[in-house]
Every structure is written in C-alpha cells, then in structure tokens.
Amino acid sequence: MTNINKYFIANLKMYGNKKYVKSIKKVIDFKKKKKYTKVKLIYCPPYTLLSDFVNYTKNSSIEVGAQNCHQDEFSGSYTGSISPNMIKSLGAKYIIIGHSENRISGDNNSIINKKIISALSQKLNVIFCIGETFKEKKNNKTKSVLKKQIISGLKKVKKINKVIFAYEPVWCIGTGKIPKTKEIRDQFIFIKKLIKNRFNSKNPIIVYGGSVDPKNIKSLNQISEIKGFLVGGASRKPNKFIDIIKKSII
Ligand code: PEP
Secondary structure (H helix, E strand, O other), X not given: OOOOOEEEEEEOOOOOOHHHHHHHHHHHHHHOOXXXXXXXXXXXXXXXXXHHHXXXXXXXXXXXXXOOOOOOOOOOOOOOOOOHHHHHHOOOOEEEEOOHHHHHOOXXXXXXXXXXXXXXXXXXXXXXXXXXOHHHHHOOOHHHHHHHHHHHHOOOOOOHHHEEEEEOOHHHOOOOOOOOHHHHHHHHHHHHHHHHHHHOOOOOEEEEEOOOOXXXXXXXXXXXXXXXXXXXXXXXXHHHHHHHXXXXXX
C-alpha cells in the first residue's frame, strides 16, 4: 500500500442494483488519466454487486471491497451472512469492518476484532472504522473511545500494514456536519501516535469519513494528516465522486 498519494473509498451502502454498475464507467475512464496514477480508488458495493464490480473494473486499477463480513472465516450456519473466504473468492480485496451502522446493529469491539483477524487470514485488506458518537464527544470521551476501539479491535492482529484506518465521527455520517479542522487534526495525531506506539506501525494510513462532499473537500484537504476519504452518500453519484477526487489532487 505504498506509493499512493491519496485513498478514495466509496461506500455505496444498501444502494445500487445491476443497472447501477455501468454508471461507474465515467469513474473508470477518469481514473485512467496519468494524473491519478497514484490515487487508490476502492469501490465497496453491496454484497449482491461484488462480482459485477470486480468484472466491470477488471481492466482498470480500481479495486473492490465488501462492506462487512461474518467473523467466521469460512462457513457456518449463519443465515444471511457472508464470510471473508466467500468475499475473497469473488475477487474483492478489501472489507470495511466496524462501520458505525454495523456497530449499532450489534458489532462490538470483540466481534470486530474477530472479523479483522478472519479477513486478514484470507489475505484481504481491512478498512477499519472507528469514531465517537455525539454524546461521547460532548462528554469528552472521544480519545478514550478511539483508544478502546483501536486496542480491542486490533488485539492479536499482526498484519497492521494491511489495515487502513477510517476515522468517522458517528455524528458526521450522513448528517452534513464535519468536525472543526483543529478537532480532526487533533484526533488524527492521537490515532497515529497510538498505532505507532502500540503496534509498531511506521506509517499507518488514516482516512477521514463523514459527510465528505465536493463543497467541504477543499478545507478537508488542508489537513495534511488525512491520507484519503471514505465517502458514503456523495460516492453514489459518479460526477460528485470524481469532483471530490479532482479537488483533492491538484
Ligand atoms: C459512511 O457511510 O462511511 C459515510 C462516511 O457516509 P457519508 O459520507 O454519507 O456521511
């Protein structure tokens, strides 16, 4: 994961059917421009479209990831669940783990840790989401929450260099709000230091997520600690997603 100047990860959430896949042609063509060679672009569609995305992007440098997985690496009696091994077999390279929308529906730090270990055992890369709720922020708990999420989530994890960290304040996801520049920088410095010290990782990749759009991307790009973006809503429209990348790579 070196030699990359910025990461752009599209989290399509539960949006998109078969017809949607071809709409990303614009993004594929855009990514072929020399100027964006060092940009890493990852699409995370719903499970149902993983194969389509892998096939449709196969002659491009765009990579594909899933939005979640079961903690069991291979198989089991878990109705409706998908394992890292199944995701890998479709040609996906990444899995988002610990997204707040999945934490809300039951993924605690211990389950997240098991999911991360299973995904890494399948030689997949992990996009590990962390972030505080508004209540935690108001109670000055942000740093302790982040610390707990990171330390518990990465318990016994060895391949830290296969993990991209996504700092996503929960109160910013889908709300149109973003933290103040100073707050983001502060949390990034804290997260980076923690990962370096605890896990001996020289240069962890940390991206920001939460209401990123073409209007706020310029100010977010002033924060040099941010190595890229996890984009939800604004990634669904190819033109908006391209605009975000264009404004980031000057
Ligand atoms: C997300 O779901 O990870 C996300 C950042 O969503 P949005 O960009 O819509 O806030």
